[in-house]
Amino acid sequence: MKIDTGTTAWMITATALVLLMTPGLAFFYGGMTRAKSVLNMMMMSFVSIITVTLAWVLYGHSLAFDAFGDGDNFVNKLIGGGDALGLQSLIDTATKDDGTGMPNLVFSAFQLTFAIITVALISGAIADRAKFGAWVVFGLAWATLVYFPVAHWVWGGGWLAGLGIEDFAGGTVVHVNAGAAGLALALVLGKRTGWRKDPMRPHNLTLVLLGVGLLWFGWFGFNAGSELAVDGTAGLAFMNTQVATAAAAGAWILVEKLRDGHSTTLGVASGAVAGLVAITPACGFVDPWAALVLGLIAGAVCAYAVGLKYRLGFDDSLDVVGVHLVGGAIGAVSLGIIARYPFADGQNEGLLYGGPISQLGVQALGPVAVGLYSFIMAYVIGKIIDKTMGFRINQENEVAGIDITTHAETGYDLGTVHSSGVASVNGPVPASAKKVDA
Amino acid sequence: MKLITAVIKPFKLDDVKAALEQFGIKGMTVSEASGYGRQRGHTEVYRGAEYQVDLVPKVRVEVLAEEDDAEDVIDVIVKAAQTGKIGDGKVWSVPVDTVVRVRTGERGPEAL
Numbered sequence: 316m317k318i319d320t321g322t323t324a325w326m327i328t329a330t331a332l333v334l335l336m337t338p339g340l341a342f343f344y345g346g347m348t349r350a351k352s353v354l355n356m357m358m359m360s361f362v363s364i365i366t367v368t369l370a371w372v373l374y375g376h377s378l379a380f381d382a383f384g385d386g387d388n389f390v391n392k393l394i395g396g397g398d399a400l401g402l403q404s405l406i407d408t409a410t411k412d413d414g415t416g417m418p419n420l421v422f423s424a425f426q427l428t429f430a431i432i433t434v435a436l437i438s439g440a441i442a443d444r445a446k447f448g449a450w451v452v453f454g455l456a457w458a459t460l461v462y463f464p465v466a467h468w469v470w471g472g473g474w475l476a477g478l479g480i481e482d483f484a485g486g487t488v489v490h491v492n493a494g495a496a497g498l499a500l501a502l503v504l505g506k507r508t509g510w511r512k513d514p515m516r517p518h519n520l521t522l523v524l525l526g527v528g529l530l531w532f533g534w535f536g537f538n539a540g541s542e543l544a545v546d547g548t549a550g551l552a553f554m555n556t557q558v559a560t561a562a563a564a565g566a567w568i569l570v571e572k573l574r575d576g577h578s579t580t581l582g583v584a585s586g587a588v589a590g591l592v593a594i595t596p597a598c599g600f601v602d603p604w605a606a607l608v609l610g611l612i613a614g615a616v617c618a619y620a621v622g623l624k625y626r627l628g629f630d631d632s633l634d635v636v637g638v639h640l641v642g643g644a645i646g647a648v649s650l651g652i653i654a655r656y657p658f659a660d661g662q663n664e665g666l667l668y669g670g671p672i673s674q675l676g677v678q679a680l681g682p683v684a685v686g687l688y689s690f691i692m693a694y695v696i697g698k699i700i701d702k703t704m705g706f707r708i709n710q711e712n713e714v715a716g717i718d719i720t721t722h723a724e725t726g727y728d729l730g731t732v733h734s735s736g737v738a739s740v741n742g743p744v745p746a747s748a749k750k751v752d753a
Numbered sequence: 754m755k756l757i758t759a760v761i762k763p764f765k766l767d768d769v770k771a772a773l774e775q776f777g778i779k780g781m782t783v784s785e786a787s788g789y790g791r792q793r794g795h796t797e798v799y800r801g802a803e804y805q806v807d808l809v810p811k812v813r814v815e816v817l818a819e820e821d822d823a824e825d826v827i828d829v830i831v832k833a834a835q836t837g838k839i840g841d842g843k844v845w846s847v848p849v850d851t852v853v854r855v856r857t858g859e860r861g862p863e864a865l
């Protein structure tokens with residue numbers, strides 16, 4: 316089979332769309348923090364692009380998508396092999412094809428962008444207080460020990476794929492996975508200073524809306540691109556993404572209106588993300604009406620789920636758990652009921668279309684297994700980092716603001732004394748310039 | 754009456770506030786401030802260049818107290834704001850002639 320130019324062109328486009336989601340996430344998260352932490356929040360996303368890309372090229376792709384040995388062995392159920400280290404073996408076949416009609420490196424780049432955003436998603440749970448170096452190390456370790464194996468379990472021919480799990484674009488691999496890790500890290504790092512006492516409202520909701528717009532746009536590549544082809548299923552996934560997202564955003568602001576008396580911009584942004592998350596595993600498997608219902612449920616449930624942290628007392632700062640873990644699990648489990656278009660060996664329709672109860676079981680097992688694995692591993696990795704290099708900045712620096720104390724920058728230069736205003740007259744003066752004067 | 758002014762490290766504000774509330778102080782004025790003392794500022798490096806930064810961010814807390822309480826209030830603030838490192842700040846008091854509660858027109862200690 317030769318290269319399918321249509322598929323290849325679309326997949327290159329979809330890859331770029333998915334990569335754009337991570338800067339989008341940076342804006343979405345950055346706007347939600349307080350003004351003194353916006354840069355650190357955005358940096359945690361951007362540095363994930365760096366760390367995960369390097370790990371992916373060197374060994375990530377291989378662990379996730381290469382078969383271990385001939386693929387027909389126990390190890391391959393858990394982890395991939397080493398034949399694609401450095402992506403070298405993919406280049407040799409770049410002009411051939413693996414049956415999808417696109418160069419292997421295009422497929423690899425597409426999957427890389429998923430790994431990047433999954434790591435970046437976790438950072439929302441630890442806003443304002445994480446040592447930057449510790450986050451870099453955590454991102455590398457978690458991607459290596461959790462994301463790459465889990466991607467192999469579900470998409471790379473591992474044990475969950477063997478059970479016939481349906482996860483079209485990553486409800487379990489991306490969102491449950493990141494949400495569980497976020498919960499673990501929120502517990503390892505502890506609450507922000509002043510949590511529950513200070514309001515800690517989002518400092519810039521225009522950034523949040525900009526970010527969610529970029530996420531929504533990029534998510535079409537994420538979901539429709541996951542068909543890895545240009546066909547009817549890609550169209551179905553594309554439309555379902557739109558339907559569920561609109562429904563969820565609507566449901567969230569309706570819940571807000573009824574519960575709090577006003578619909579908020581943060582609500583419309585969070586609702587849209589909840590819908591995008593919930594439809595992610597389902598988008599190529601369900602009818603548009605089911606996507607609509609799924610979106611409504613996800614939007615309404617997540618609108619309540621983000622309040623859980625106050626009841627249970629963990630500071631998941633930007634609601635990674637309430638939106639991604641909960642929304643991802645809703646989407647994954649729903650397939651056991653509403654899936655209509657299974658396409659791989661072992662996959663079945665949902666209960667609604669006469670499918671067996673076992674499919675619902677597998678759909679529930681996936682998020683539970685992945686969630687537990689990710690939670691435990693993230694907790695252990697986080698604790699090890701905390702005991703060795705320390706995961707949390709000191710309280711003085713946290714209160715002063717992680718942007719200025721960790722990165723020597725501030726997001727907004729609006730003051731007169733500390734900024735480039737008055738101070739620039741007397742200082743800061745470049746020390747080197749002073750020397751020249753003297 | 755005395756006006757007690759404290760210039761402290763920003764991250765100690767919560768502790769000072771709590772300590773003053775526990776002491777029985779009913780109100781205060783808090784503002785962001787910048788300054789330096791004996792230790793001057795510090796040197797920062799950004800994009801390869803070194804900068805001398807004189808002004809360090811601080812928080813200014815102002816409290817009105819009765820004559821007899823003033824020393825105790827100062828002690829409370831110092832105890833709560835102290836880290837023992839440079840840059841902990843200063844506390845001072847000055848006499849106040851008149852205090853008026855705007856809402857009622859009450860004057861003197863009644864207005865505190």
